[in-house]
Amino acid sequence: MATIRVQHEAIDVAADIAALTAGRFDIGGIASFIGTVRDMAKGRRITAMTLEHYPGMTERALAAIAAEAERRWRLLGCTLVHRVGPMAPGETIVLVLAASAHRQDALEASAFLIDWLKTRAPFWKKESFADGTEEWVDAREADDLAAARWGALSG
Amino acid sequence: MATIRVQHEAIDVAADIAALTAGRFDIGGIASFIGTVRDMAKGRRITAMTLEHYPGMTERALAAIAAEAERRWRLLGCTLVHRVGPMAPGETIVLVLAASAHRQDALEASAFLIDWLKTRAPFWKKESFADGTEEWVDAREADDLAAARWGALSG
Amino acid sequence: MAESSLHLLYFAWLRERVGLGAEDVAVPPGVATVADLIAWLRRRGPGYEAAFGTTAPVRCAVNQEFATPDAAIAAGDEIAFFPPVTGG
Amino acid sequence: MAESSLHLLYFAWLRERVGLGAEDVAVPPGVATVADLIAWLRRRGPGYEAAFGTTAPVRCAVNQEFATPDAAIAAGDEIAFFPPVTGG
Numbered sequence: 001m002a003t004i005r006v007q008h009e010a011i012d013v014a015a016d017i018a019a020l021t022a023g024r025f026d027i028g029g030i031a032s033f034i035g036t037v038r039d040m041a042k043g044r045r046i047t048a049m050t051l052e053h054y055p056g057m058t059e060r061a062l063a064a065i066a067a068e069a070e071r072r073w074r075l076l077g078c079t080l081v082h083r084v085g086p087m088a089p090g091e092t093i094v095l096v097l098a099a100s101a102h103r104q105d106a107l108e109a110s111a112f113l114i115d116w117l118k119t120r121a122p123f124w125k126k127e128s129f130a131d132g133t134e135e136w137v138d139a140r141e142a143d144d145l146a147a148a149r150w151g152a153l154s155g
Numbered sequence: 156m157a158t159i160r161v162q163h164e165a166i167d168v169a170a171d172i173a174a175l176t177a178g179r180f181d182i183g184g185i186a187s188f189i190g191t192v193r194d195m196a197k198g199r200r201i202t203a204m205t206l207e208h209y210p211g212m213t214e215r216a217l218a219a220i221a222a223e224a225e226r227r228w229r230l231l232g233c234t235l236v237h238r239v240g241p242m243a244p245g246e247t248i249v250l251v252l253a254a255s256a257h258r259q260d261a262l263e264a265s266a267f268l269i270d271w272l273k274t275r276a277p278f279w280k281k282e283s284f285a286d287g288t289e290e291w292v293d294a295r296e297a298d299d300l301a302a303a304r305w306g307a308l309s310g
Numbered sequence: 311m312a313e314s315s316l317h318l319l320y321f322a323w324l325r326e327r328v329g330l331g332a333e334d335v336a337v338p339p340g341v342a343t344v345a346d347l348i349a350w351l352r353r354r355g356p357g358y359e360a361a362f363g364t365t366a367p368v369r370c371a372v373n374q375e376f377a378t379p380d381a382a383i384a385a386g387d388e389i390a391f392f393p394p395v396t397g398g
Numbered sequence: 399m400a401e402s403s404l405h406l407l408y409f410a411w412l413r414e415r416v417g418l419g420a421e422d423v424a425v426p427p428g429v430a431t432v433a434d435l436i437a438w439l440r441r442r443g444p445g446y447e448a449a450f451g452t453t454a455p456v457r458c459a460v461n462q463e464f465a466t467p468d469a470a471i472a473a474g475d476e477i478a479f480f481p482p483v484t485g486g
Contacts, residue, residue: 013168013169013172014168014169017168017189021191021245024245025192025193025194025195025244025245026193026194026195027191027193028190028191028193029188029189029190029191029269030187030188030189030191031186031187031188031189031265032185032186032187032188032189033184033185033186033187033258033261033262034172034184034185034186034187035183035184035258035486036176036182036183036184036185037180038180038181038182038183038256039180039181040180040181051485052409052410052413053409053485054407054409054459054462054478054480056462057459057462057463057478060462060463061462082485082486089180090176090179090180093485093486094485094486101193102297103188103190103269103398104297104301106188107188107265107266107269110186110262111262111266114184114258114262114486117485117486118483118484118485118486119483120464120483121483121485121486122409122459122478122480122483122485123483123484123485123486124409124410124480124481124483124484124485125484125485126410136410136411136481136484137484138482138484139455139481139482139483139484140484142257142259143486146259190398206397207321207322207325208321208397209319209321209371209374209390209392211374212371212374212375212390215374215375237397237398248397248398249397249398258486269398272397272398273395273396273397273398274395275376275395276395276397276398277321277371277390277392277395277397278395278396278397278398279321279322279392279393279395279396279397280396280397281322291322291323291393291396292396293394293396294367294393294394294395294396295396298398
């Protein structure tokens with residue numbers, strides 16, 4: 001049921017919301033999370049962010065995360081779109097959508113989806129700084145903690 | 156800082172996201188909640204939903220809710236748009252946006268905003284059924300419980 | 311003491327039962343709280359009795375802030391009556 | 399026993415240090431786990447040593463599923479090495 005996409009093209013949030021809700025009258029709420037590229041990291045100005053991924057495993061991992069959300073909450077739709085390649089500050093890296101009849105399911109599922117995506121999907125960020133240097137972004141302990149509060153994979 | 160709007164016109168989610176993020180490069184995440192009109196209630200088919208509100212108090216209440224969210228989380232932007240008047244199944248009733256540098260603030264704030272909006276802003280829903288009857292929607296205990304978990308108004 | 315003039319508003323099914331959305335009323339000096347005002351309104355006619363004389367919960371705002379039945383009211387106040395809110 | 403053929407993938411800074419993104423290797427029979435494979439790879443040259451001989455954490459997937467160092471590997475497996483993920 002979930003829509004999973006990894007793409008080089010810019011993410012069109014409105015188009016994905018429209019696709020999720022088209023012809024549906026049973027949805028009471030859509031919760032979403034949009035991740036965007038900031039222009040500063042550790043006090044330094046970023047000129048670009050490049051996302052590398054593991055084709056094949058990425059789609060499998062995203063599908064597994066979406067399936068887990070669908071097991072845990074009563075969802076009427078679920079969308080995960082992640083951009084790869086180079087992007088500029090202000091651009092959207094990731095879009096998570098979760099739709100449900102009652103809002104609590106959608107709200108919890110969207111938070112879960114982004115927390116798990118950040119720790120269980122094979123993407124790697126490289127920051128390009130204004131001085132010409134580049135650095136791979138280190139994993140954040142905060143992300144591991146955020147993901148851990150949802151417990152282990154079920155089933 | 157918050158954008159508060161009560162309107163008869165259809166809600167354009169993409170336009171409000173664009174307005175919230177325009178020219179901003181410090182935002183790392185935008186969490187949103189979109190509430191939509193379902194076509195069934197208590198097993199009966201709904202043909203229309205009409206939203207009444209209390210002009211003046213509505214805007215004050217929404218501004219107070221947004222201000223409370225801004226006190227509790229580190230937000231870089233906050234939008235509350237609520238539609239009033241008649242609307243059809245599938246249409247958007249309410250849009251909540253919360254932007255922050257790190258996602259947890261935006262995610263928690265958006266859940267808080269919709270929970271409080273549902274219990275503290277003077278809107279009333281009337282459902283029109285396929286058989287021609289109309290009924291005011293009763294307040295849901297679940298909404299009171301959802302709002303209560305955030306505690307009382309601070310400050 | 312003189313009568314107090316109040317601006318009253320009714321919303322949702324309270325508006326429908328009272329039969330109007332807004333009115334200005336002059337209440338006698340003994341009407342000092344929201345609860346007093348409700349008791350006084352109920353004697354004004356069957357529409358008011360249908361609105362306020364039920365077990366269905368009624369909420370109130372005084373000058374656009376939610377208020378409880380024991381809230382004091384004063385001349386010039388805007389006082390609104392409505393069911394529990396159901397927006398969003 | 400014959401050598402096992404494995405398809406190896408490297409991502410992010412591991413790819414940069416090894417100097418390539420993918421390669422097929424034939425490993426001797428004693429290389430039975432991910433940990434064995436890492437030990438064997440480190441002897442292949444300075445790029446591999448730079449990738450695997452650091453304190454920086456390295457993660458692994460066997461046939462596109464996250465795996466721990468004690469995971470068994472077999473001929474034909476696709477084995478990927480990468481840093482902790484940082485997407486989203």
